[in-house]
Amino acid sequence: IVSDDSTGNGNGNGSDGGSSTQLWHTLAEGEADLLETYIAQFEEETDHDIAAEEVSELNEQLNTSLPVGEGPDIFTHAHDWVGPFEDRGWLYDVSDDLTIDIDETYTDTALEAATWQDGVYGLPYAAETVGLLYNRDLVDSPPETLDEMVEVMEDHHDPDDGQYGVAYPLADPYFASAWIHAFGGYLYDDEADELGHELDETIEGVELLVDSFWPYAAADPSYESQIAVFNDGNAPFVIVGPWEVSGFRDSGIDVGIARLPTVDGGDPSPYTGVQLWYFTQELEDGEALATSREFAEWYTTTDNVILSNADELGYIPVHADLSESDELSDEVAAFAENVSIGEVMPTSPKMERVWEPTRDALERILNGEEEARPAFEQAAEEIRAAWEENDL
Amino acid sequence: MSLSTARKRGQELLDEQPFTRIDAGLLLVLPGLLLFLAFMVFPIGYLIWISFTDATHAGTVLSDESQFIGLENYYTLLSDGQFWNSLGITWLFVAISLLFKIIVSISIALVLTHSRVIGKRYMRAIILMPLGFPAIFMITIWRGMFSGARFGVFNQLLGTWNGFVHWIVAGIDTILFGITVSAPEILMADVPIGWLSERWMAFAAYATTEVWLAYPFMMIIIVSALQDVPDQLHDAAKVDGAGYLRRFVHVTLPSIKRPVVFASILTAASSFQQFLLPWVFNRGGPSRQNELLLVYGYREATNLQQYGMASAIMVTAILFIGAFMLIAVKKTDIAEGVNNE
Amino acid sequence: MSLARAIGRKLRDDTLHALLAPYRAYDRGRTAIWQVRTGRRSVLDLAKTLFATCGAAALVVVLMFPIYWIFTASLSQGASLIQSDGVFADPATYNLDAYRWLLFESDFFFVDGEWGYPAIAYGTGGLIPIGIQFVGGEPGVLFNSLTVVIVTIITAMAMIIPGAYALSRRAFTGRTKLLYFYILFTQVGSGLSIATLIALLALFTNFGLTNNLIVLGIFYGAGAIPFNTWLLKTYMDNIPVSYEEAAIVDGASRFDVMREVILPLCKPGLAAITIFVWLAGWNEFIIAQTLLRPENYTLSVEVYSLATSGRFETPWTEFAAFAILFALPVALIYFFAQRYVESGLSFGGMEG
Amino acid sequence: MAQIRLENLRKEYGREEIVAVDDLSLDIEDGEFVTVVGPSGCGKTTTLRMIAGLEQPTDGSVYIGDEDVTDVHAKNRDIAMVFQNYALYPHKTVYENMAFGLRMSTDLSESERRTRVEETAEMMDIDHLLEDTPDELSGGQKQRVALGRAIVREPDAFLFDEPLSNLDAKLRTSMRTEIQRIQNELDVTSVYVTHDQEEAMTMGDRIVILNNGELQQVGEPTEVYDNPVNEFVAGFIGSPSMNFFDVDVTTRGDRIVLGDPDSGFEFELSSEYVTDHADELEANQYTLGIRPENVNVVESAAEGVVKGTVEVVEPIGSDNYLYMDLAEDFIARVDSSIEPDVGERVALTFDESDIHLFEPETGIDVFATERDRTVVAA
Amino acid sequence: MAQIRLENLRKEYGREEIVAVDDLSLDIEDGEFVTVVGPSGCGKTTTLRMIAGLEQPTDGSVYIGDEDVTDVHAKNRDIAMVFQNYALYPHKTVYENMAFGLRMSTDLSESERRTRVEETAEMMDIDHLLEDTPDELSGGQKQRVALGRAIVREPDAFLFDEPLSNLDAKLRTSMRTEIQRIQNELDVTSVYVTHDQEEAMTMGDRIVILNNGELQQVGEPTEVYDNPVNEFVAGFIGSPSMNFFDVDVTTRGDRIVLGDPDSGFEFELSSEYVTDHADELEANQYTLGIRPENVNVVESAAEGVVKGTVEVVEPIGSDNYLYMDLAEDFIARVDSSIEPDVGERVALTFDESDIHLFEPETGIDVFATERDRTVVAA
Numbered sequence A: 001i002v003s004d005d006s007t008g009n010g011n012g013n014g015s016d017g018g019s020s021t022q023l024w025h026t027l028a029e030g031e032a033d034l035l036e037t038y039i040a041q042f043e044e045e046t047d048h049d050i051a052a053e054e055v056s057e058l059n060e061q062l063n064t065s066l067p068v069g070e071g072p073d074i075f076t077h078a079h080d081w082v083g084p085f086e087d088r089g090w091l092y093d094v095s096d097d098l099t100i101d102i103d104e105t106y107t108d109t110a111l112e113a114a115t116w117q118d119g120v121y122g123l124p125y126a127a128e129t130v131g132l133l134y135n136r137d138l139v140d141s142p143p144e145t146l147d148e149m150v151e152v153m154e155d156h157h158d159p160d161d162g163q164y165g166v167a168y169p170l171a172d173p174y175f176a177s178a179w180i181h182a183f184g185g186y187l188y189d190d191e192a193d194e195l196g197h198e199l200d201e202t203i204e205g206v207e208l209l210v211d212s213f214w215p216y217a218a219a220d221p222s223y224e225s226q227i228a229v230f231n232d233g234n235a236p237f238v239i240v241g242p243w244e245v246s247g248f249r250d251s252g253i254d255v256g257i258a259r260l261p262t263v264d265g266g267d268p269s270p271y272t273g274v275q276l277w278y279f280t281q282e283l284e285d286g287e288a289l290a291t292s293r294e295f296a297e298w299y300t301t302t303d304n305v306i307l308s309n310a311d312e313l314g315y316i317p318v319h320a321d322l323s324e325s326d327e328l329s330d331e332v333a334a335f336a337e338n339v340s341i342g343e344v345m346p347t348s349p350k351m352e353r354v355w356e357p358t359r360d361a362l363e364r365i366l367n368g369e370e371e372a373r374p375a376f377e378q379a380a381e382e383i384r385a386a387w388e389e390n391d392l
Numbered sequence B: 001m002s003l004s005t006a007r008k009r010g011q012e013l014l015d016e017q018p019f020t021r022i023d024a025g026l027l028l029v030l031p032g033l034l035l036f037l038a039f040m041v042f043p044i045g046y047l048i049w050i051s052f053t054d055a056t057h058a059g060t061v062l063s064d065e066s067q068f069i070g071l072e073n074y075y076t077l078l079s080d081g082q083f084w085n086s087l088g089i090t091w092l093f094v095a096i097s098l099l100f101k102i103i104v105s106i107s108i109a110l111v112l113t114h115s116r117v118i119g120k121r122y123m124r125a126i127i128l129m130p131l132g133f134p135a136i137f138m139i140t141i142w143r144g145m146f147s148g149a150r151f152g153v154f155n156q157l158l159g160t161w162n163g164f165v166h167w168i169v170a171g172i173d174t175i176l177f178g179i180t181v182s183a184p185e186i187l188m189a190d191v192p193i194g195w196l197s198e199r200w201m202a203f204a205a206y207a208t209t210e211v212w213l214a215y216p217f218m219m220i221i222i223v224s225a226l227q228d229v230p231d232q233l234h235d236a237a238k239v240d241g242a243g244y245l246r247r248f249v250h251v252t253l254p255s256i257k258r259p260v261v262f263a264s265i266l267t268a269a270s271s272f273q274q275f276l277l278p279w280v281f282n283r284g285g286p287s288r289q290n291e292l293l294l295v296y297g298y299r300e301a302t303n304l305q306q307y308g309m310a311s312a313i314m315v316t317a318i319l320f321i322g323a324f325m326l327i328a329v330k331k332t333d334i335a336e337g338v339n340n341e
Numbered sequence C: 001m002s003l004a005r006a007i008g009r010k011l012r013d014d015t016l017h018a019l020l021a022p023y024r025a026y027d028r029g030r031t032a033i034w035q036v037r038t039g040r041r042s043v044l045d046l047a048k049t050l051f052a053t054c055g056a057a058a059l060v061v062v063l064m065f066p067i068y069w070i071f072t073a074s075l076s077q078g079a080s081l082i083q084s085d086g087v088f089a090d091p092a093t094y095n096l097d098a099y100r101w102l103l104f105e106s107d108f109f110f111v112d113g114e115w116g117y118p119a120i121a122y123g124t125g126g127l128i129p130i131g132i133q134f135v136g137g138e139p140g141v142l143f144n145s146l147t148v149v150i151v152t153i154i155t156a157m158a159m160i161i162p163g164a165y166a167l168s169r170r171a172f173t174g175r176t177k178l179l180y181f182y183i184l185f186t187q188v189g190s191g192l193s194i195a196t197l198i199a200l201l202a203l204f205t206n207f208g209l210t211n212n213l214i215v216l217g218i219f220y221g222a223g224a225i226p227f228n229t230w231l232l233k234t235y236m237d238n239i240p241v242s243y244e245e246a247a248i249v250d251g252a253s254r255f256d257v258m259r260e261v262i263l264p265l266c267k268p269g270l271a272a273i274t275i276f277v278w279l280a281g282w283n284e285f286i287i288a289q290t291l292l293r294p295e296n297y298t299l300s301v302e303v304y305s306l307a308t309s310g311r312f313e314t315p316w317t318e319f320a321a322f323a324i325l326f327a328l329p330v331a332l333i334y335f336f337a338q339r340y341v342e343s344g345l346s347f348g349g350m351e352g
Numbered sequence D, E: 001m002a003q004i005r006l007e008n009l010r011k012e013y014g015r016e017e018i019v020a021v022d023d024l025s026l027d028i029e030d031g032e033f034v035t036v037v038g039p040s041g042c043g044k045t046t047t048l049r050m051i052a053g054l055e056q057p058t059d060g061s062v063y064i065g066d067e068d069v070t071d072v073h074a075k076n077r078d079i080a081m082v083f084q085n086y087a088l089y090p091h092k093t094v095y096e097n098m099a100f101g102l103r104m105s106t107d108l109s110e111s112e113r114r115t116r117v118e119e120t121a122e123m124m125d126i127d128h129l130l131e132d133t134p135d136e137l138s139g140g141q142k143q144r145v146a147l148g149r150a151i152v153r154e155p156d157a158f159l160f161d162e163p164l165s166n167l168d169a170k171l172r173t174s175m176r177t178e179i180q181r182i183q184n185e186l187d188v189t190s191v192y193v194t195h196d197q198e199e200a201m202t203m204g205d206r207i208v209i210l211n212n213g214e215l216q217q218v219g220e221p222t223e224v225y226d227n228p229v230n231e232f233v234a235g236f237i238g239s240p241s242m243n244f245f246d247v248d249v250t251t252r253g254d255r256i257v258l259g260d261p262d263s264g265f266e267f268e269l270s271s272e273y274v275t276d277h278a279d280e281l282e283a284n285q286y287t288l289g290i291r292p293e294n295v296n297v298v299e300s301a302a303e304g305v306v307k308g309t310v311e312v313v314e315p316i317g318s319d320n321y322l323y324m325d326l327a328e329d330f331i332a333r334v335d336s337s338i339e340p341d342v343g344e345r346v347a348l349t350f351d352e353s354d355i356h357l358f359e360p361e362t363g364i365d366v367f368a369t370e371r372d373r374t375v376v377a378a
């Protein structure tokens, strides 16, 4: 029932469709602008033609367009879709076509993220993780240890006055992962193919979250509320990614960036995401392959792109030569440090089923409905059931 | 009544012309019907087909890779506790929000048609405007208002209320010096309330927002109906010795009953299919406890990549809503018109 | 075209009426004071009226709070909706940046906010060799939405009006069944679109109809048929047949009767359904998002994608400004057509 | 201008369940003003609508002029109709309302139409209202516009369906004369339906009385008033209604006495009367009818034919109505100088020439002429 | 049961712009049936609504019994009202409609209410309709139910606002007698508003005539008919209306002649008449009024006071109306045996005792008694 006509026939006013390579993204405004200039630069340097489109709800769009052959040739997103998308046959293994030696070009973590079961499905260009941001007007120097941090939080916490110890969207497993991993626990281990929800170490991390952070946060764990608290200068700390930094600065907050504080008996280790240029199955039989590959290679290896990305957007380079470069700003360096202690998110399609039950469990725990262990045991159960249902 | 005779006369007039004996009326309605069917029948049929297959992600559907597995999805569905929870919570949501919709809309309509209110027409015009805003937009705003943080709009409101109670109590204290009265717990709200993180609070938030989304439509219908109530009926009731409340019960309510029923059926049906609201608020949470039927189906399809199952859920939902509408329309005999008794 | 003229006249009268409202209020106030002073009206009576009016106004304010809140958000600094300092952002920071962005940077009106102007273009191909093209800037998302909505309205109206007339005035085989069917499907539609999303996609792909604004418009129009046909039918039922008979006796043909009598008398009903049909095409985004490619996005998809464009949060000021501008036409139509909508949804009789 | 002929017109609704009009034949002369009257539901409107072409007869034919128009569509019959509720198009101004028919059925130019409408409006004294819309008009003005709309078309015939029933009494009388004046002036064949017998009597050149879908009598108003063919017509025409008693016929020698033992009523017919009507007086039971204004109060009981108790005295200014206990709603209309007390017993009499005798079963007037009899039988 | 007293009642709408009722004082006796009549917009309904408490008077007071109820809410006045369009609760059955007032304003038990309603329904002959809803009823039945609903409450007073105006002529006359019968039986103070002077005349014990919100005359029907206090009342009461001419007064010796040079009208007053009314006949111009039924057609021109041309002859059965060209709408009501042709010139005369003379500017009857004069001036 599927037509082969891959371009649609809208009375379009954007791209002229057809020949050019389709690129999709959901970047925020500033990021998108920069991308446009890179593409223009690329088109000028080479003879290629790339049509970049910002789509809404990228996941759904890809889900419905890739199977019918109407999807993009190349798109960008964090690396956690590699497993599931490949599993459905929507990605293109570019390993045989590449003209660069990826092993040498990218950091190990980045490479790990881009490959899945020996295939290379995308090229990495930035890493991303959470760090400790602090308000310099409220805290002189960032705490080294959790105990120090708790002390400061204790000082500042006064909800009746609208002051909070910390801003932390901690019901989200992505943000909570640093502490879940702190004592050796984990949610899902790619290599061993195991769930870590029931491990004592995992539970200990969760309990740390509940005991040491939650009491000092505003009662609404949603991302927006937490960010607002810090953004309005009502909390000394926030644990969040680099993308918020410029927003905070615009609001007049003097933001400092630091490594997550250490804790007795463990080290925080946040999930790290790696931004990739994904290659889709549309490349299978099209002439777009060359363009796409060339663009991705160019984008991920051109110094100027990597550095200005780092400069202007706080992207942490994953190019092996530049990841520890001196040219990086302090901010990027600080986040890079967090990346270095971080853990790459698993690529397996199984990971897709882990997030929601874990988030639900965290919410229940934070609401005081359930203790950490039973909640996580239940989550594990749900995840396993979901795996089974999907034959994973 | 007058309405149906009007129709009869017209029918006679037009049908009995020699050259229109063949169902000319049918020719007029057919294009619309066919167009509608073209876009509705196939999708529903296709949906039913998918529900009999083991389709997983959208790809398996679109590239026809799925296998026919008969009623298996339905067996699984019926034995899934989550389904029954969804179904229950959906009906509860429909019932509770409908109840409040009716109460709120009637109250607003009464206020905004009251003879003592000056400028009521403008007020009604203003109140109508939210109908023009996209649902996704309003729902997102409401989610913001239900923030569980102390500084969330509703929590601040409660804070203000607590302050007010305190102030009163302190006032009483100073009047009755010597005796210390403490603020009664029962009057105070325990701020902050995690509106979206507790099951029934979240449910209440859903219902509140749903009421807000639906009241303008219901209100115009009620206002229209109220304006059709002859003043003389009220005069008659006054002379008969009825006060405001009794006039409301005996004159106003019966007169607006059918329009209200009509609006209720429509909004109840749309409540049943409410998707954006729970999805945006907390994805039917916390912990899927408030997962309305459509959210359940949608999650099954997009998050869990189980299209066959999702289709089974949607088909079931359509069956339920279809049955609901059929019964409602039959019972209230609304097909011919709202005032057709 | 007398219809257009009538609408114009109505609009002018309404606007004039609205503009004179302050004067009328002033006059009423003066009258009230005079009445109280000359003992024609008790103070208590006046107080009751004042109290009732203030109460009603307060009610309106409470109900409109979310709208007001979002409006202030569109003026505020920064990107967040929620303020941890209070419900509203600091008024000192209010600015119109978001609106400036909307006009001159976003794709709302023109791509990248580069305003063009329409010019007649020859030899544009297609059936008619003359078309309108924009010079100096490419038309933006708004034009996509308008295309869809116009198609929706034309399609729907072309189907609804004859259908409603037939259902109201004629007996034919299956009439009652059809009415049942229509009323049944009035509400099944909205949720159905989510339910049948994937099926729809398959259908559209199969015929190569995805990413086509015209087809999308027709689809919305089709979805709007049942409810609005039924609604218009109930409205037409209230128009006394004697008007039609008078016209026929006067020598009017079937078509004349429709154009000269039925349609003008249906104005409130038509106004109500036009708004509903408009909204069907204007606000829907789930299907539009699935069927359209980015270059053909409509405003509703755009506003949604704006809401989800941040990785974890929404750029609220811009989103709010966008949504307000997006909803404004409809909201204003509602405001001005309120009387029509009220009588369009009034199921009582109409005075003969 | 044309005559109208109805031939054996019949209209059924549903499956023969409701026979609204039953075998109606009628000839209306060119320029004649015919009023159709009868109780509610007797088929007046249906008849009119069949003439207009708004209703298809089940059987029979309609001729306008010499043409059989039974199957001609309403819009092609050159007929104007004035509806009970005026049916003025509420969205058009008075001018547009009046010009509409011209626009639809003639090919006059805009300016010709304007002239025609303005002339008519002037004639109807509504020229100052031309730019108003119907809802700005009073009842009487609406009525005038509705008339004007019909007149301006100069049709073959006017049809009126109770055009005055929504007006109040004063206005009704003045509009009545107005319509008559105009019809006189234009001399257009007109059929005027009303349920008000007084209206029918005063307006019509001839009056048609229907009951139960059947034609009862056609004739000039005075003729119908004086010689009703049956009890129905006798009771329907005239206000207050004719009084009816059941009487037995007793022969006393060569004289005939009509009497009712219950009420003590006794009326002796003169010998001339008996000889004149010998043929018809065959039965021995009749219903006697006498109009209220023909009942006289007499001083002495001897002169009276019957005595009765006065129940109510109703003054209507010029006369008094005496409600008597003689029969249900028995009324005597007497001069206003006669004012008996309520409860007083008075003697009544009446003139032999004023009585009507009806056959009790069929209701047919026993003295009705042969012609009338046929009509009833038809 | 109670008397009703209105004292200087005044009602303004808006800011003095519309004075609907102006300084109206009226005493209604216990058990009396008073009809209020006047042209449209004269303030009848407003007056009634002030009595009922549905409208707050701008000034003045309303007494029911001996109590000042001006500030008492409608629901607390023990009054029943019958509305023009019945105002039956459409969602209640006839029984519920009738029981509603009892339920609201008395504390009767369910079974007591049922008994009361059933008794009343039987009296009104609607007991078989008790379970129907209003839209299943005919106009007359609705009217009966509306009456029944008022009666069943046994209130202090009945108020009727044109209760019969939606019924057709036949039904109207029969309902009229019905209402009178019931009011007689129950003997409840009643105020009955109508714009139909015939209704007012036939029904009222006394009749109140309003014009422009002002009281014109109060009195028994015959009194008002025979002695209208001014030209308005004279013209309003009676149908067809009184005929009016403008006349000059000429003195010929000791006799006085009323004449109009234009129409050749000349009427000589007898010497007794002149002596009787010497005081009042001071001006030299009057409007002369004469009722149609007092105009007689005479054979010879010599006997007549005026000659005129017949424009229309309108038979109404018992009599004929002759429309004459003497004045606008000049009508003579003559016996039905007198049937002049249209265009014929006939001589007319009338009796000295039947004429009315009105002052041309004020319209006041020059012979009106002192009492009446006061009323008009008030």
Ligand SMILES: Nc1ncnc2c1ncn2[C@@H]1O[C@H](COP(=O)(O)OP(=O)(O)OP(=O)(O)O)[C@@H](O)[C@H]1O
Residues within 6 Å of the ligand: B008, B009, B012, D013, D014, D018, D019, D020, D038, D039, D040, D041, D042, D043, D044, D045, D046, D047, D195
């Ligand atoms: N469309 C119809 N369908 C069925 N029966 C009808 C229809 N129209 C009229 N009738 C019936 O036909 C009969 C005659 O109706 P018609 O309207 O002609 O009476 P009418 O004399 O005009 O009465 P009225 O004085 O009440 O207007 C009535 O019994 C009526 O119920």
Ligand SMILES: Nc1ncnc2c1ncn2[C@@H]1O[C@H](COP(=O)(O)OP(=O)(O)OP(=O)(O)O)[C@@H](O)[C@H]1O
Residues within 6 Å of the ligand: E013, E014, E018, E019, E020, E038, E039, E040, E041, E042, E043, E044, E045, E046, E047, E195
């Ligand atoms: N609510 C109102 N507001 C303003 N003016 C009013 C109102 N009600 C009545 N009037 C005016 O008061 C005057 C008297 O009205 P009212 O209804 O008492 O007359 P009516 O004698 O009952 O007339 P009708 O015979 O037409 O019923 C009229 O001029 C009318 O326009």
Ligand SMILES: [Mg+2]
Residues within 6 Å of the ligand: D044, D045, D046
């Ligand atoms: Mg009729």
Ligand SMILES: [Mg+2]
Residues within 6 Å of the ligand: E044, E045, E046
């Ligand atoms: Mg009135």
